[in-house]
Amino acid sequence: MDLKLFNTLTKTEEVFRPLEGNAVRMYTCGPTVYSYAHIGNFRAYVFMDNLRRVLKYNGYELKHVMNITDVGHLESDADEGEDKMEKAARKENKDPYEIAAHYTQAFFKDMEELNIGKPEVVAKATDHIKEMLEFVKILVQKGYAYETSKGIYFDISKLDKYPVLSNRNIDEQIAGARVDVDEEKKNPYDFAVWIKAPKNHIMKWDSPWGLSYPGWHLECSAMGRKYLGDTFDIHTGGIDHIPTHHENEIAQSKGCTGNIPAKTWMHVEFLQVDGGKMSKSLGNVYTINELKEKGIEPLAFKLFCYTAHYRTKLNFTFDGVTSAQKALNRLRQGYVKHLEGTEIVEEDKLQEYEKRFNEAINSDLNMPLAMSIIWEIVRNEVKSPDFAKLLLKMDSVIGLDLENAKKYLES
Numbered sequence: 001m002d003l004k005l006f007n008t009l010t011k012t013e014e015v016f017r018p019l020e021g022n023a024v025r026m027y028t029c030g031p032t033v034y035s036y037a038h039i040g041n042f043r044a045y046v047f048m049d050n051l052r053r054v055l056k057y058n059g060y061e062l063k064h065v066m067n068i069t070d071v072g073h074l075e076s077d078a079d080e081g082e083d084k085m086e087k088a089a090r091k092e093n094k095d096p097y098e099i100a101a102h103y104t105q106a107f108f109k110d111m112e113e114l115n116i117g118k119p120e121v122v123a124k125a126t127d128h129i130k131e132m133l134e135f136v137k138i139l140v141q142k143g144y145a146y147e148t149s150k151g152i153y154f155d156i157s158k159l160d161k162y163p164v165l166s167n168r169n170i171d172e173q174i175a176g177a178r179v180d181v182d183e184e185k186k187n188p189y190d191f192a193v194w195i196k197a198p199k200n201h202i203m204k205w206d207s208p209w210g211l212s213y214p215g216w217h218l219e220c221s222a223m224g225r226k227y228l229g230d231t232f233d234i235h236t237g238g239i240d241h242i243p244t245h246h247e248n249e250i251a252q253s254k255g256c257t258g259n260i261p262a263k264t265w266m267h268v269e270f271l272q273v274d275g276g277k278m279s280k281s282l283g284n285v286y287t288i289n290e291l292k293e294k295g296i297e298p299l300a301f302k303l304f305c306y307t308a309h310y311r312t313k314l315n316f317t318f319d320g321v322t323s324a325q326k327a328l329n330r331l332r333q334g335y336v337k338h339l340e341g342t343e344i345v346e347e348d349k350l351q352e353y354e355k356r357f358n359e360a361i362n363s364d365l366n367m368p369l370a371m372s373i374i375w376e377i378v379r380n381e382v383k384s385p386d387f388a389k390l391l392l393k394m395d396s397v398i399g400l401d402l403e404n405a406k407k408y409l410e411s
Contacts, residue, residue: 003058003362006236008165008242008265013364018233019263024060025232025320026051027224027262028119029241032069033103034088037110038317039301040271043240046302047365049116049267051236053397054361063171066206067226069101069317070126071203072195073216083213086202094332096203100126110288113298115399121227125219129205132214132222135256136194136207136236144255145193147209148184152194154252157187165265165402191248193218217248224261225253235262240268268310275315297408299400300325306367306398332405334378335391339405341383350390353377361397370398 003016028048031037048066056064073084079322090097104124111118125132138154139145145152156162192215197204204211224232230253237246246265253261269275284324288298304324308314353373360369374394377387395402 001358001362003054004266004364005222005266007263009263014264016233016264017058018060019231022059022061024055024062024234025228026055026062026064026234026236027220027228027232028064028066028235029220029237029245029323030066030068030122031103031107032084032102033107034073034084035103036287037103037107038287039291040285041238042110042114042288042301043271043305043314044236044268045111045116046114046305049114049206049399050310050361050365050367050397051234051266052119054323054365054397056194057361057397062081062120063228065121065123065224067103067219067223068100068122068124069216069219070104072125072214072219081379083201083203089202093271094235094305097126100124110298112396113288114302114357115299115401117399123227125204125214125223128164128219128223128226129214131226132218133207135218135225135252136214139193139252142255144252148182149196150182151192151196151212151215152209153185153190153192154248154255155186156189156251159251159254161381162189162251163243163248164260165247166243168243176275177393186336189245190252191215191217193252195391199338208219214343217245217252217396220245220249221253221256221261226259230257230261231259232262234264234266236266236268239267269313272313272315274317287318294318296321296325297328303328303331303398303400306371309368310365328400329409331374331378331400332402332409335388335402335405336409337383338378338380338391339385341385342386343382343384345382345384345386350386353390356394356396367398370394374398 004013005016006013031041052062052064071083071085074081085096085099088099092099136145140152141155144158145154194207194209194212195215196209197211197213201213204213250260253259272278278285287369288301291301292298301321301324304321305314357373358372360366360373372393380387391402
């Protein structure tokens, strides 16, 4: 059965075929570890987990890389403001490396509680300064980047096309852009690949252009190239990455290698809260720990994410996630009833359920449809260990830890 995935690059749903044999090489944009990740962030990683599981369910071997941004992510995607790590370090009166270590550990603790599979390679930006610096040198040598008093900028005019992922009309935007933001730029949409550090900047490294630090977009291109090659199969991230981060990642990779780095680009939509945008100023940004404090298990939030397709907006409400918690308990109870049942199910009935489930997950990860099939099995009046076994197989995709259902119900 073919696996079909929606490709942001081509704006179409395509039959997925790996570039090389049965091996899938995939890159995911990871967290900037200056604060605790919130539930909007984790919707993207639940999607990432589903994709990992569906690929493995289809028999593919997976090499998956995720970055940890611990330097270079400025407050504004437009190369403005402070480095988020430096700002957090000053606010908490700690070394930025301490900040990064603390929030990285917290991120992976939340990932574990959500039963999200850890990528095969987790790459910290600060561990790959050498690779990023070499990348910048190539861009300069090839004429795709130039020096200003502030750093090294990528020259988008050297590309055959920019942008390629989004539907922005860059010519119209450039014509109406405020060019006085940085008069040293050749084009308003040129972006920093390497930034010259002010004297009081803590995180900086030696380079041909003095003490400097990398731009945010650079790390993904450099680390993706190191671990996955010039071209790989899939690149994932949030929909907010499309217009700037991923456009610039593609641009600089084309400048360095001549290639768009990934064949398939996949993006998950926003998680809204009470019908609006999540915002710290509105006080509606919630962490996994804050959900737990309100009696909501991390796995209930994961199940809540399955109420909408990853490419549609999902509206978070506490009524909705409370319903997901109740549903999770009913799912566990239904699994246990089948596990303790005595009846036998005909093989063709099991195969019919499994075929429908496979069609759902292979249709661009249609988790709402997949879950509806799981609920049909749970509610079946015939209580059979055969159904329990099938539910466990399906749980290898939904990742709700049904194997330990009894333990959860007894706790």
